[in-house]
Structure formats: structure tokens, C-alpha cells
Amino acid sequence: MRKTTRFGLSAALALCIGASAAFAENIKIAFIDPLSGPFAATGTDGLHQYEFAAEELVNKKGGVLGGKKFEIVPFDNKISPKESLIQLQVAIDQGIRFIAQGNSSGVANALTDAIKKHNKRNPDKRVLFLNYSAVDPALTNDKCNFWHFRFDANADIKMDALTDVIAQKPEIKKVYIIGQDYSFGKAVAAAAVKFLGQKRPDIEIVGNELHPIGKVKDFTPYARKIISSGADAVITGNWGSDMVGLGKAILENGFKGPLYTYYAASTGITAAFGEAGKGSLKLVGEGQINPPPNDRADAYATAFKAKYPDDDLGQPRIANVIEMLAKAIEQAGTDTDMVAIAKALEGMEHDSIWGGKVWMRPQDHQAIQNVHIFAHTDGVKHDFDNSGYGLLVESTVEMAGKDSPTTCKMKRP
Amino acid sequence: MTDATHNTARSASITFGQFLPWLVSALFLLVMPLIFPSNAALTIMNQMAITIVFALAYNMLLGQGGMLSFGHAVYMGMGGFMAMHIMNWIEFHELPIPLPVLPLLAGLFALGLAMIIGSFSTRKAGTVFAMISLGVGELIAACSVIIVAFFGGEEGVSGDRTYGLPFFGIEFIRQIEVYYLTAAWLMISAVLMYLWSRTPLGRMANAVRDNPERAEFLGYSARWVRFYSFCASGFFAGIAGGLFAINYEIVTEENLNLAQSGMILLVTFLGGAGFFFGPIIGAILFTLLQTVLSLQTEIWQLYLGILFVATVMYFPGGLAGLLMMHTIPLRLGKLHLLFVPYLKMLGPALLCVAGFVGVFEIVFHIRNAAPGDTEMTLFWITFDSHDVLPLAVSIIAALAGFWLARRVVPELSAAWTAANTPDTERLI
Amino acid sequence: MDLVLINLIDGLVTGLLLFMLSAGLTLIFSMMGVLNFAHASFYMLGAYFAYQISTYLGFWMGLLIAPLLVGVLGALVERYGLRRVHQYGHVPELIFTFGLALLIEEAVQFVWGRDRVPYEIPEVLEFTAFTVSGFAIPAYKVFMLFISVAIFILLLWFLTRTRVGLVIQAALSYPRTVEALGHNVPLVFMGVFGVGTALAGVAGVIAGPVLSTFPGMAFVLGSIVFVTIVIGGLGSLSGALVASLLIGWLTTFAKSYNVRAEDLLNAIGISTPENLDESLWRDLWTITSPQIADILPYILMVLILVFRPHGLFGKRDA
Structure with missing residues (x-):
């Protein structure tokens, strides 16, 4: 310099x-x-x-x-x-x-x-x-x-792991992708389309849309659209109040299939879903807490x-x-x-x-690192929001994305 | 709320008395970094300077033109975005444009936008203008996450101000260099805005604010006077945006959203919209509150809200108005009459404020601190927040302060009347 | 086709909710010439008061008491705040209500915290009222519809059939004359402000459980309410109703159909550029209607103000 x-x-x-x-x-x-x-x-x-x-x-x-x-x-x-x-x-x-x-x-x-x-x-x-x-x-x-x-794990790696799980569920034939209208929401949608196309070309993506971030008052119209599209599963990267609003609207209006999410846990969200989310709400993430992997954890x-x-x-x-x-x-x-x-x-x-x-x-x-698919359920040892509900590991992808490509050209000093 | 008391007949020639405040300000800006040399202090001072330019620009509308805008951050933000894009274009194409002229380009872009929006929004003043400004503000803020090509989505647009081409050997790598650049633009913009308020057009803006019909009868189109004020205000807001881009090297959606527009309204009104220097006081005070007070307490925005509402209700002239109320006693040479009542008021008032702050902070701590954490420090005293005694002391202090202050009020108002009444002999 | 019917119902609920807010706001505006920026804050206070009451006495007492509390608070604000600022002029009045909105939001955060509070639908109403070809209509939605219509009818009756209502109508147009006739206009003002804010409180009480009760709820709804009364025409109650329903349906339909700008542009004869990713206008082409659903009212408002400053039904422009 x-x-x-x-x-x-x-x-x-x-x-x-x-x-x-x-x-x-x-x-x-x-x-x-x-x-x-x-x-x-x-x-x-x-x-x-x-x-x-x-x-x-x-x-x-x-x-x-x-x-x-x-x-x-x-x-x-x-x-x-x-x-x-x-x-x-x-x-x-x-x-x-x-x-x-x-x-x-x-x-x-x-x-x-x-x-x-x-x-x-x-x-x-x-x-x-x-x-x-x-x-x-x-x-x-x-x-x-x-x-x-x-x-x-970045959004692509998480989606890679998530689609691995979806690929093994033959009952899922139609998927709806919805997210917040900004870089992360778009990244999730793009990754979902890419990986689903590679792993399960037979799955039909019946909806792929973005909504304004933090501005939607009532998610009912979105929920109606998702249900009327006949989707078997929903993928969303929503977080915060957008996650609660969307998730609750979808479940309240009669959706029964799995709802694959990134951030539907803790800070009030787990408590807000409670019983309604059980059986539907799935999360992708790292760090296994339930069941505890070892005594130290x-x-x-x-x-x-x-x-x-x-x-x-x-x-x-x-x-x-x-x-x-x-x-x-x-x-x-x-x-x-x-x-x-x-x-x-x-x-x-x-x-x-x-x-x-x-x-x-x-x-x-x-x-x-290992990436897990969690289920929102009760009866776990370490719950969230003191609600009795928490995240339980359903399946695991070992060292997810180890060989994933990167466009990074690292400049070292 | 006017500053029309100035003697316009004299303003043709610039006297030393008029020149002095500017000289002092310039010297002050030069010396400040010597007193507070740390980078963090420089950052705060840069932030202040940018807010001052923006607030002065906003006051061209609110104070001088009587137009209330709820979306003025748009012009600052758009100027900032343009500055950022120009910065990146210059770096990419290696154009010979030095960094210091960037705010000017940003200002010109904002001027263009203000001309388009102003062409229809300034047709009416008052509520219609306020509502259009709100609508346009919301529209552009919402577009900023949709139109990614220009606004860069939620992460905004960033660049590098040190794109080469040193300006007289300065590369703007260090904070201090940026400070002097910002300070220079602050002086230029403030002088220009002051001179604008002295032009016939600036005077007409006041007339249109106070009585548009009369202004029309005098042969001035109220609409065009508003339009010109609006454009000039947009231009200077754009300069503030350019300065922001240089300082932070990033511009995002939050630079032009409704919260930002509300902030500048608050700053300007707090400082005093009726006087040219009002927004300057407001900007300095607000930046200090934002950076210093927010380190001390988590509920600083609550205090800010109370301060703002109290200002609107009791001192519509803002801080500047409060200061300028004392010019008559000063001219009459009776300012000394106010000293004793002021001192008598100060004690109870401080006690009352401290009491209320104590109540708020203790209640907030009880409700929000981690369980088991009952120890809190307030006014350099550490105590147990769950104890009854501190809360009781605070409540008593607040009430006692209020009661004592009420008792001084008659004395104060008597002294105020006395200080504002000229001696009869002197009139003869 | 089924989706159309269901959207009509959903939009109607949204629209009527909006009307409850805009009715109070437009009433206040036409009486006092004040655009109450803090109106949505009273709506938020309604939700929070009802939540607090419901934890002790249940939802129904909340529905009864909370709007009254909000109304009293509104009347106090008028009496001790607004009336004082009124002497300084319109702009300070507007700024006062703006400051009040900030202050109420901070106060709510101070008292109830920053997270959403668990204000839920009462269990009595937690069932599906009926289904329209597979789409469930929750009973609570029907309840909301019922309340809003009831309030609308009550308001209409009050304004056109009662003595006080007639005085209010007269004071709308000729406040000086009404005062000269011996009516206490400041008291009428205070009453109207109280009733208007109480209406906002009712809206908050019934909207809180579905739209979730959190400190940002006033901000999310606040400017839309203004937009509604500006579109409807400042000071026009029927205009407020039409505009509320219009906005309710507009946003609901825009959200439930994926109309792409590309299709629209192609339909009117503009072809998609070859290399879309390079084009500066690329974002314009990929816009879909759900993306802009929530800003459509603003576009509508700006257009209306430019071409018809009175609004749809208004007789005067501020």
C-alpha cells in the first residue's frame, strides 16, 4: 500500500x-x-x-x-x-x-x-x-x-441435503416453493429448482414465487393458492414473523403435507406452531441436540x-x-x-x-459438516421456547456438500 | 416561526457580523478532529455532518416552504445509490473523475428525480403534498427490493472509494481525509442553502407558506415557487446521499425508507424548523442521542419519543425557537433577570427527570434482565432492581421534582414578563 | 372459478377490517381537518389491551372493554394534546400525531416487550364454518365479517338517524354556524375523536389474533389506512367504504394469481429482449403480481392524487 x-x-x-x-x-x-x-x-x-x-x-x-x-x-x-x-x-x-x-x-x-x-x-x-x-x-x-x-452450512448445501431427503419420498410429486423477496429467498428458490431437477426430474414445481419481505399482513391468499395448486410439499426459506404468518396460514387452511423450512424454530416460533406444526413442520440445519449425540452435548x-x-x-x-x-x-x-x-x-x-x-x-x-433434517415435535429432551416442542433429528447427510463447487478465487496475503 | 425580523434593506452588502458565524463554524470544523482524533469520533462527526446537510435540505421544505414531506429520504437515498453506481463505473472504466465531485453528481441526479416528482406533487401544498410524498416514498422504498439491477436488493450497493486517481495526493483511505471532504461539502452546502434563503425566491417561499393567495395576487405562482424549493431541496438531499455513499461505501434500502424520512422530520422539528440554524442543532443533538445515549440505555427511543412529543406540544419552535426567545431580553439587557429563576427551576426539573428515568429503567430492568440478574447501575449507583426502595425513591423524586418545579413557575413567568418588558424611560 | 369466490370472501374480510379503521380516520379528518397519523397506533393499542384483558377475563370481555379504553384514551389525547397543538396550525398537528405514533410504539414495546404476544382466537370460534369446494372458511372469519357489518350499520344509523349524528354532520360543513347555534363544538370534537379511535380499537381487538399482535403491527397497517381514505376522498364515509373494499379485493386477487409482467408486456405486443440477464430492465420483466400486491394501493393513490385530487368520492381537497 x-x-x-x-x-x-x-x-x-x-x-x-x-x-x-x-x-x-x-x-x-x-x-x-x-x-x-x-x-x-x-x-x-x-x-x-x-x-x-x-x-x-x-x-x-x-x-x-x-x-x-x-x-x-x-x-x-x-x-x-x-x-x-x-x-x-x-x-x-x-x-x-x-x-x-x-x-x-x-x-x-x-x-x-x-x-x-x-x-x-x-x-x-x-x-x-x-x-x-x-x-x-x-x-x-x-x-x-x-x-x-x-x-x-450455506443455503445451497442445506438445499442439497433437503432435496436428498425429498428425492427418497416417492409420494411427493408436486412441490410449491415460496420465499421472501430478497437475495436469500431467491437463492433458496434457485437452489431448490436446480437440485430437484437433478435428483427428481419427475417432480412438478407447481409454484415458485416471492412475496415482499416483512410487509404481508395476511398470508391467507398465498395459503389458498398453495392448497389449490395441489402441492404435496412446500419449501420456504422464510424467517421471523413471515415464517409464523405463512406457516400458520398454510396449516390453518387445511394443508397436510410436509412444510420444509430453514428457520422455523426458537425465539417464539416453536411456541407459535405448537401442536399445529407437529407432523408437518420440517427443518434443515446443523447441530444435533435431540436426541443428544453424546453426554458432553x-x-x-x-x-x-x-x-x-x-x-x-x-x-x-x-x-x-x-x-x-x-x-x-x-x-x-x-x-x-x-x-x-x-x-x-x-x-x-x-x-x-x-x-x-x-x-x-x-x-x-x-x-x-453433517446436515440434518429435523422434525418439529414434542417429547424431546431439550425443547425450545419452554413449549414442550423441539427439534428431533429425522435424517442426516454426512459432511454435506463436501465436493460442492465454488466460484471462489481466494486471494491470500 | 419566521426569521423575517431581519432587516432586508441591509442584506445587500455582507457585513462582518453576518460573516462571523460562518468563519467560526469553518474554524470549528477544522479544529474538531484535533480534539477528538479517534476513528470512532470521526465516524460520528461524519454522520453528524451528513445529517446536518440532509436536515438543512429538508428544512428548505418544512421551515421555509411550509411543505410537510413524509418521503424526503428518497432523494437522499437515490443520490446515494447513484453516487455508488458512479463510483463503481469510474473504477470499472477508469474514468478521470475525482472522488470529491461525486456528491455534486449525486445531487444532480436527485435534482432530476425531484423535478419529475415535483412536477405533480407540488401542485398543492398541505395534506395533498404530504400524502403524495408518503405514497411516492413507499413506492420507491418498495421498488428497492424488487428492482435489483439498480438498488441491489436488500443488501444494497457497495463500492470502494479509494478507486485510485489521488486528488492532490489524497486517496481517501483514512477516515480523517474523508472527514475533511465531508466538512468541506457541509460548509459549501450550508452557505449555498443560506444564500438561497436570502434570494427573492427564498423569500417568496416564505410568503407562499404563510399566505399563498396573497402571493398569487402579487403575481407569483405559488405552485412554481413550491416547485423550485422542492427541486433545490432534492438537490441538497442528493448531496447528503453522495456524502453518505463516500463515508459508508454502501447504500441500502434503509436509506430511503419511511423510517429514514420520519427520522429527518424528527431531527428538523426538534432543532427548530423556524430558523436556519435549527436543523443544525437538531442533527447534532440527534446524532449524539443516537450514538451516546443508545450505549447507556436500551430504551433511548422511548425517551426520544417523549422528547419529540413534548417539543411539539410545548415548544413548537424547537430548540432554536427556545434559544431565540431570549433575543429580546438580551437586546433589552435584561437577561440577568432570568438567571436566578432558571437556576431555581433547574434543580427540581433535573430531580423530576432523574426520577422518571429511574422509574422507567428499574421497571425495564425487572422485566427484561436475565433471571437472577437483579443488579443494575443507574446514575453511577449500583443497587438491586427488585428492591422496593430504589423504585420508591425514584417515584418520590419524580413527584417531588414536579411539585417543586410547579412552585417555581409563577416566579419564572413573572421574571420572563419583566425581562421582555422594555423600561418605560428608554422608550421615551 | 372456485378460487374467485373464496378470494371475494377473503378480500371482503380484509376490506371491511380496513373500513373500520378508515371510517374513524375519515370522520376525524372531516370534523377537525386533522389527518391522525397515530390512528393505526390506536388499533394496535386495541389489540394489546384486549390481549391483556383476555388473560384475566377472556376474549369476550376484551372485545367489550378494550375499545372503550382506547376511546377514552383517544378522547384524552384530543383534549390535552391535539387541542393544544391546534393553535399552531395544521402542519404541527400532523407532526404531533406522527410523534404520537412513534411514542405509542415505543410505549407498547416498553410494556409488552418486542416479541409478538400470544393473543389467540377464542376456542369457541376455532372450527371451520363452511367449505367452498375444498377451501375452508374459519369461523373466526365469519365472526369478523359479522362484527364489521354490524359496526357499519350502527355508524350509519348513528350519523343519519340521531340528533348527535345530525349535529356532527352539520359541524362537518359549518363548524362556526353550529357553534353559534349553541352547540359545544369542542365537546363534539372530543367525542368524535374518542369514537373514531374506539372504532380503530375494535378493529385491533378482532384483527389481533389473526394478523398477530406485535409492536410493528401499527406500522404495517398505518400508511395503508391513509391511502384508503385518500383514494376514497378525504372526508367521505362512503368513499372510505368503496376504497377499503377496492383495496381489500385488489391485494387479495393480486396475491392469489401469478400474473407475470412478461406475459402482460408480450400480450400488448412488446417482445421479451433476447438477453434478459444483461438488460437494465430485467427486473421489470420478471415482476409478478404477488410481489407488488402490497404496493398496488400506493400506485393507485399517487395516480388518483395526480388526476383527481378529490379522490373517488371526495368533494374537497384538504
């Missing part, structure tokens, strides 16, 4: 930041997600899962690099890309070098771009982006960069519920994020050299607490 004109202020600036960074004893992780507004519940859940994972999986075991503790510092981005960039700036100014974010691919796209630019412009203060939840495939394809790591989930009775372990991958980051820092032997830590994370194979392995694929920094 070329040197530019100096205002004479930069020295003072550097001093100021250097001073604050020098006092950082703990290894701080900035958690940038919505903590106020309509998605505050999801954000707060995530924050508690991070705090719990850091405490339980790292700090109680003596920390990393001979005693350094993990500390989660929350920043409220109000789920706005603009606010996220401001908070990112504040976090970097405080000397924080690890950024965790997950809710909304729009925010993740803004952050990964900003972090790429920041790292290019400030090679001495580089940061890493730990994306634990934003699943827009573009993040590990066209928009991939060396500083971004995704710990969730069982104890972890029980301890979490004891500490945060109102929250759910809705994003189990957060445990992987913390464990893998700790491992990478140990391997690199530093908590300041981001290139070394990123190189340690690349290609890492990790035994997940939730059973199975997690492999951080070096080509695109996409975590490859």
Missing part, C-alpha cells in the same frame, strides 16, 4: 489506539447483531450462546496462549448494514480483532466488504470475520475473501438452559466457532497476527461437540 500525505495527526491517532490496544488482556470478540428492535430476541439468544460457549469451552479450561480468556463484547447493529459498519469501526477502535455476526446476509455482505477494505488499508490492525449464521451462498463464492469464515445443553432459562440453544454451531477459534489461536501461537490465525483455521478438522466432524474447506472458507 502506498504512503499518502500525512496530516501530522496520524501519529496522535495511532498513539491513542495503540494505548487502548495494549491494555487488552483478554481476547475480545465483538458480537455485532441486533440487540434492539424486532430481531432483538434472536440477537440476544445468540449473544448468550456466545457468552456461554466462551465461558464453558475456553475460559473454564484455562483460556488460550497460557491463560488468556475469551471475552464477548456486544454491539447492537439494529440489523442495519450502516449501523453495523459504525459498530465495526467502534469495535476496531477498541482494539478488538475478531468480529462475530450472523443475522441477515445483507449485514454480512456489508461487513465482509468493509473488513476486506479495512484489512487492505490497515495491515497492522487486521481483523477476522467469524460468520456464524449468514447463509447467502455468495459469501463463499463470488464475494469470498481470506478474512471471512462461515461456520453454518447433553450436559452442555442442560447447563445452558439452567443458566438462561428463557433462551434456546438455537444456533449450536456457535460452540464450534469458539472451539475452532481457540484451537487456531493456540496453533498460530498468537492472538494478533490474523494471517497466521486465518491460515490455522483454513483446512482445520474439528471434532464437533454435536457429533461428527467440521472441516473448514480452504478453497472458500465454508465449514463442511
